[in-house]
Amino acid sequence: MKITNDIRYVGVNDHDVDLFEGQYPVERGMAYNSYVVLDEKVTVFDTVDQNFVDEWLGNIKSLLGATAPDYLVVQHMEPDHSAGIAAFMAAYPTAKIVSSGPAFAMMVGFFGTDWADRKVVVKEGDTLVTGKHTFAFVGASMVHWPEVIVTYDTCDKVLFSADGFGKFGANDIEDPEGWDCEARRYYIGIVGKYGVQTMNLLKKAAGLEIKTICPLHGPVLDTSETIGHALQQYTTWASYAVESEGVLIAYTSVYGHTKAAVEKLAAALKAKGCPKVVVADLARDEMFETIEDAFRYGKIVLATTTYNGGIFPFMKTFVHHLTERNYQNRTIGFVENGAWAPQAARILKGMFENSKNITFAANTVTLKGALNATSEAQIDALASELA
Numbered sequence: 001m002k003i004t005n006d007i008r009y010v011g012v013n014d015h016d017v018d019l020f021e022g023q024y025p026v027e028r029g030m031a032y033n034s035y036v037v038l039d040e041k042v043t044v045f046d047t048v049d050q051n052f053v054d055e056w057l058g059n060i061k062s063l064l065g066a067t068a069p070d071y072l073v074v075q076h077m078e079p080d081h082s083a084g085i086a087a088f089m090a091a092y093p094t095a096k097i098v099s100s101g102p103a104f105a106m107m108v109g110f111f112g113t114d115w116a117d118r119k120v121v122v123k124e125g126d127t128l129v130t131g132k133h134t135f136a137f138v139g140a141s142m143v144h145w146p147e148v149i150v151t152y153d154t155c156d157k158v159l160f161s162a163d164g165f166g167k168f169g170a171n172d173i174e175d176p177e178g179w180d181c182e183a184r185r186y187y188i189g190i191v192g193k194y195g196v197q198t199m200n201l202l203k204k205a206a207g208l209e210i211k212t213i214c215p216l217h218g219p220v221l222d223t224s225e226t227i228g229h230a231l232q233q234y235t236t237w238a239s240y241a242v243e244s245e246g247v248l249i250a251y252t253s254v255y256g257h258t259k260a261a262v263e264k265l266a267a268a269l270k271a272k273g274c275p276k277v278v279v280a281d282l283a284r285d286e287m288f289e290t291i292e293d294a295f296r297y298g299k300i301v302l303a304t305t306t307y308n309g310g311i312f313p314f315m316k317t318f319v320h321h322l323t324e325r326n327y328q329n330r331t332i333g334f335v336e337n338g339a340w341a342p343q344a345a346r347i348l349k350g351m352f353e354n355s356k357n358i359t360f361a362a363n364t365v366t367l368k369g370a371l372n373a374t375s376e377a378q379i380d381a382l383a384s385e386l387a
């Protein structure tokens, strides 16, 4: 696939993976992108997952024939991109690796060597000239690992963005939801904790004229409209700003009483004009879709039972996923249920004690089993407060 006159796609699609990075369901597969830049010196950007190294080397061979690449730029050492380094270096014994100092240290950890006599260490501000192309390296530490660099091709105005601007899903299946949904789930899930570092990268990117973004996952972005939209969405996500007005209600329910309260609350919110109400069953719905929605909307309600002196396990896991991703700038309401000593709201508030700029709703709904007139009135009050 041709990206520009000189840049070709040599990545692969993975339709076998069930859980990307060991936890994210990817029902439409995953793409591991890799690119070749044709010039006086030939440069390959990143490798692929271990199960696709032969296919990837075949793609390079089909493109280059007998020509050997001169450089392999390694922007990120996570194994979904780095697993092919050793095979590449064996296949092309004259090639050099261009990467950051911390990445070479990681190569020793993964491969037992950093190819010391074939390595070119680069850092922010360094460039590599391959003929008419000059690659400028930009530090992108913690987007998504500490060694990450991204690369700007000053000739074709292309940003090789590593994990940035990636999305879940293979590239040979059209995503019926478009770019945003799986790009958001990917960003929030994988990079969400590192908003500050992502904002730093976005500030650097703002100074560049970018005609094309070549990420390591998902489609190449090659129009001003798609690039502008992606930059805008990343700015919202990385700054933990509210993307959409609405309320997410995330619940667990053991015998259906808490669920009944949630359904009543959802109906009341809609009746009072709330622009969007999303309801998620944490035991059954895909957890990372719900995490994505928690970061998307400005208000969430957590509805759960007291359990073993704490809260129900799926809710505990959910809140842990939020707080470890620096959840902030949101309003949170509670529906708690406990047959003899409801205390979920108190415990949940404590779980957010280190989160920034969290506002707790003034109204809490408390059930001791089933709904009654008191808890129904509390639901109405909470709905009025949040709608």
Ligand code: FEO
Residues within 6 Å of the ligand: 076, 078, 080, 081, 144, 145, 163, 216, 217
């Ligand atoms: Fe796509 Fe952080 O690896």
